Amino acid sequence: MKKLLFLLAVLTAPVWSAAQETEPLILLNPGRETFINFPSQTLPGKTVTFFLPQQATPLTGRYPVVYVLGAVPKNAPLAQAFMDVTPHKALVVGINLTPEEMADAARVVRFFKRELIPYVDTNYPTLADASHRAVAAQGTEGGLLAYALLYQPELFTQALLAEPDPALLNASYLPKNIRLAAWGDRPVLSALQARLESVGLTYGTNFVLREGEPANLFEELPMAYWLAPAEKVALRRVRAAVTPARLALSGGVAHLQATAQLANGRVYDFYPSVLRMSPPYLDYNAPAGTLSVISGAEPATVKISGGAGKTAYRTKIRLKKQ
DSSP states (O other): OHHHHHHHHHHTOSOOOGGGOSOOEEEEETTEEEEEEEOOSSSTTEEEEEEOSSSSSSOOSOBOEEEEETOOGGGHHHHHHHHHHOSSOOEEEEEOOOHHHHHOHHHHHHHIIIIIHHHHHHHSOBOOSGGGEEEEEEHHHHHHHHHHHHTOTTTOSEEEEESOOGGGOOGGGSOTTOEEEEEEOHHHHHHHHHHHHHTTOOBTTTEEEEESOOSOHHHHOOHHHHHSOGGGSSEEEEEEEEESSEEETTSOEEEEEEEEEETTSOEEEEOOSOOEEESOOEEEETTTTEEEEOTTOOSEEEEEEEEETTEEEEEEEEEEOO
């Protein structure tokens, strides 16, 4: 009934742009509802897909909401696969945004704030607060729009970012209670971790990182991380290792790999921005994770250490003549 009243209000509105003259239409499928020509004065003509947490309606219970930027109806098999395996059910909302629309972040933020989120929370049984609302995006354009949405702490405090551009992020605008999961290659994640830590956000409690290219956003939605109690996502320990264990003074590089384990036992990748070394015979390239011998170094065992909050970690490498 709420949806019907919403549609009647739209169809009887006295003023609409020419692009909005096409009649809105809701298509119902098992586990999916598709709203074609979603009524909007901000972004007219959009298709919004609601991937339901159960096949049959009406829905029972109340659900967190995940907004997946760029998701369309043909992603239904991916959404269903996610629903089949996750113990943490959610309403997943897909919006067919183009790269050009994503680039106009202020416009899309207005669409979310004034039209889309109010419609979702009115017509579906949601947990209608920012702590149960997430945005998932991929690539530079999607990441930039996700940043803009996260700058609105009354809207979102959770996010999944795949292959974002950290250089576009103003981390000081992020919610202090954010739960952000990011996937990408090492240079991207290293830069992102440094930006997040620079404004006082902490690994585990506020963000986790994983190296690699995600198969698809649906498969990677970190519901368990987003919904876990704060004490379960606190950083428990960091482990670091250097390979090879021995490095010739004449040249070459070693690689440092570090992992972070949370209180709930889940393990993610960790990217130190600064390392302490004794004796100081090595240069550390944080984006690449490489260690190289400085001029004038002598044979020695170099002790390497670092910290993340109150969590310390150590490793070592042997420098040899040949």
